[in-house]
Amino acid sequence: MITINTNKLEYKLIAVPNNEININILDKPSSVTFISESKTFYLVIKKDSMSYLRQLKLGLASFIQMCQGDTNIDFNSFAKVIPNINKEIIFNVVCDVILFETHKFITYKKDVMTNDYLFNIDQSEEFSDLLVENILKNKYVNYARDLQDFPPNIGTSDFYGEKLLKDSSKIEGLKVSVLKNKELKELDMNLILAVNQGSNHEANVVVMEFNNNPCGKKIALVGKGICFDTGGYDLKPSAFIEGMKFDMTGAAIVMSIAMALAEAKAKINFVAIGLFTDNKIGQKAVLPESIIKSKNGLTIEISNTDAEGRLVLADGITYAVREKNADVVYDIATLTGATAMALGESASGVFTEFDEMWKKLNEASNYTTERFWRLPIFAEHKEQVKNDSVLADLTNSCIKGPGGSTAAAFLTFFAEDKEFLHIDCSRVVRVGLKGQGYIVKTMFELLKK
Structure with missing residues (x-):
């Protein structure tokens, strides 16, 4: 305290x-x-x-x-x-x-030491309001950490759907719903359904809506929520399977940002979309080289089943734009190994063609001390996403090139000319096998105004 x-x-x-x-x-x-x-x-x-x-x-x-x-x-x-x-x-x-x-973190150990001491900050400045805001922000940083830390046998898509529905319903003004496979099929969200085919749990798309600014734009926050990523039939080697329960971090962050903003009664209109499923192998799992029609009508060639995150995000972004009339779209995802290799644990990669979006995010990050680094989306990256597909409009995995940029380029086809910014946060969101709740503070700071 x-x-x-x-x-x-x-x-x-x-x-x-x-x-x-x-x-x-x-x-x-x-x-x-x-x-x-x-x-x-x-x-x-x-x-x-x-x-x-x-x-x-x-x-x-x-x-x-x-x-x-x-x-x-x-x-x-x-x-x-x-x-x-x-x-x-x-x-x-x-x-x-x-x-x-x-923070009393998620653990299944019998004996755990906790720190319940009081910490009093002696200072001459008047920071009482700032303390209240910090307590709220960090409440949801820690909430995101807890969502990240649940083991994969507990933290299934059904579990997250039920937990988020229950927890968020306590916040005044926050409207929450959960879309499952029947509703997703009716909405033509075929990409997330394709990723979900091998799972014994239905996909759970958690939608949080908050409207507290009659004259403001509608902001969409879209989060990748792959509860465990085996890679599908393009199976990950054992050296890369560790920590794949954290592939739902983008959705954990997005849901936590939404709950923090709503509890703070921020002057904002938003829709937050957490796309929860897992990516498994099995009799019904989607096969490499399959062709799937996305919600926005573009056909996708599944060149690599381990590039599933951009598939669920694509349908999530289209849902935000077409069903919820979003004006501005942010997505957050542990998306590519390429960005992780480029930036390591030092920063999250940011991809956007909108300079003002980057400027505002960077200003917020300077205040919160969380680090981000801008990486490019060039015209040739978009061309490659189209040209590397043999039978469909787009491929979900390019043959070569900068994987972080081509993944971001793929997502631009679904933003439909809306202001769009993509955050690829593969390595900063955890230390070992402990979640860090990274990005929550910066996005809260960015959007609360």
Whole structure:
């Protein structure tokens, strides 16, 4: 729990640039030293090749693990040792780390240590409203993490459909529905149905709608929700099957953003679409080289069954544009290994032909400190998506070339000239086998206004 300027507590946390105050302090960037005589933790933040904010994040995370009781945090000491950075950003990072590290995460272990200590931020600025917003944002960062972390035998498409319907129905003004195979067939959403063919669970498309801006545009958030991705008949090798329960992360993020915005009563109109299914092999699973007609009428050649994410997104984007009259479309997906190889765990890849969309996302990310990097969609990428198909309008997997860009180019055929931005977040969304809820804060910041 976090408070501001309340009672003096048993322990203190102070940021220092070196160990001049006490030679027993380890003078190393992001290190934390506990001095028992004064019941004080000292976090060293200093000029170094490691950025100030990274030192702050790593040091705070270490402090949370070491913490022994209720603690006062000397915020002004942090602001003093971190030059040229807005105090709001520093305050946000302090809140982010505390709320992230103290979250009671999903686990099936018998004995789990929890941290229920009180953290009081002593500071002279008036940040009470900012604290309330940070608590709300991080509530849904942690909600996304929990959705990510469910094991695949529990976290099925049916499970997510039921859970999201139940949880979101508690939020005033948020309309929620779940489309299953019968409704999807009636809507001609044949691409998600094709991906779902090998599954013993129906596809669940969770649709959240919120209207709180009579004169505003309608924003669509579309998320890939592949609950487990075997690759289908283009089966993944064992080295690449680990962590495939996280292939539903895009939908987890989109649903969490929607719930956060609705609970905050943001002045926005949106439809959020979580496309939940799995991609399995079996007697009925879709075969490579199959031709499927998409919801918007284009035919797709399934050149690779392991390029299933763009298929479900394509129908989801068309649904947003044609059925829900979206003016602007964002999609979020753990989509390609190519983008993961290019950016690793450093940033999410962003693909858009709309410069203003990128500019606004980048500004929001500078505030939240989540990182994004823009990558291209060139005309030749779109040409390749068409030309590499033998029998259909488009292929779902090009023969060669930059896989992240050709995947994004494929999706542009379904945005129908609407403002469109695609986020490919394959590696930043988890650390090992633990979800991170990445992107929720940035999209909340971007859209809340």
